[in-house]
Amino acid sequence: MRLLLINPNTSVDMTERMVATAGAVLAPDVDLVAVTAARGMPYIASRAEALVAGALTLEIIAEHQADADAVIIAAFGDPGLIAARELFDLPITGMAEAAILTACMLGQRFSIVTFSRTLTAWYEDAVALSGLQARCASIRVPDASFKSVATVQHELEDELVALIARVVEEDQADVVILGGAPLTGLAGRIADRVSVPLVDPLSAAVAQAELLARLKPRPARAGRFARPGPKPALGLTPALGAWIEHR
Incomplete structure (x- = not known):
């Protein structure tokens, strides 16, 4: 099993601390892949900053989702969590x-x-x-x-x-x-x-992501979290644009 941990902050030191903490709750058969945001703020501390971080989170998920069984958004305010669940098919947890x-x-x-x-x-x-x-x-x-x-x-x-x-x-x-x-x-x-x-919160989010990955829930095909239909996208990162366009 592979879990994708996304730090929407740009602090690599923070990501390293998260990985070390997550190790205490990971099962032996779980591989944790951590990605730190390449753009944005060293630490998200407001609603406006969270909105920016949420968009960056969607970009990172789109780029790495093919190799992941579940995703952890590793920021306590859960930037992008609801949008990510609507857009992507794999389980996604947030720290808060x-x-x-x-x-x-x-x-x-x-x-x-x-x-x-x-x-x-x-x-x-x-x-x-x-x-x-x-x-x-x-x-x-x-x-x-x-x-x-x-x-x-x-x-x-x-x-x-x-x-x-x-x-x-x-x-x-x-x-x-x-x-x-x-x-x-x-x-x-x-x-x-x-x-x-x-x-x-990080340990809770990692443990719950692992649980959801093992449960293998089917993606929603109806209701509030069904993936939106294809739509032309302009100026997005290649992976996110392709996913939104269903390419």
């Missing part, structure tokens, strides 16, 4: 959706703890897209600054642990999701320091 669904299997109410207030509106949209707002206890950010997204999980580790304790006590969260690709891998490091289950 996978984390939220996993959290709902571990407790009644979940909170998302992240590292920057600029992310919260986008993450609120991700919760709304899942239809699980009633089970979201809160989205919280520590009152502390950091120097770089590359090192934020180490810079704010103690602050995030303290915030999780507050979320459990004040918001009555049963499960906490560590939101944001820069926090990938942190859950395993701090699990023994908190009192509730933690969800690493």
Whole structure:
């Protein structure tokens, strides 16, 4: 089995951290192929940036789908997820959706703890897209600054642990999701320091992609996720243009 992991950010270091984290949940017969966006932003942090990243994600899937059994969109706001499911025939997971669904299997109410207030509106949209707002206890950010997204999980580790304790006590969260690709891998490091289950979104998305690939679902041929009919395309990448035109 081969899984395609797409980092819509341009940070190669972030992709390498994701691959290392994914290794802990991959079965021995699974090959993970990681692709980092060649254009865009080092780190997506707004709805506008997510829209750009979503288009780049579609390009990458079109180029690599022939060799993949499932796709992971490795950015917490899931840029391009719904469009990709409509356009392509293979299973596709996103970090936010996978984390939220996993959290709902571990407790009644979940909170998302992240590292920057600029992310919260986008993450609120991700919760709304899942239809699980009633089970979201809160989205919280520590009152502390950091120097770089590359090192934020180490810079704010103690602050995030303290915030999780507050979320459990004040918001009555049963499960906490560590939101944001820069926090990938942190859950395993701090699990023994908190009192509730933690969800690493990348691990959840990879595990669910592997499960869906093994289930071998048939692509939709009717309904909201049926592939659109052929349409002329101008100026797109060759692979994406050919797929849209059904060539």
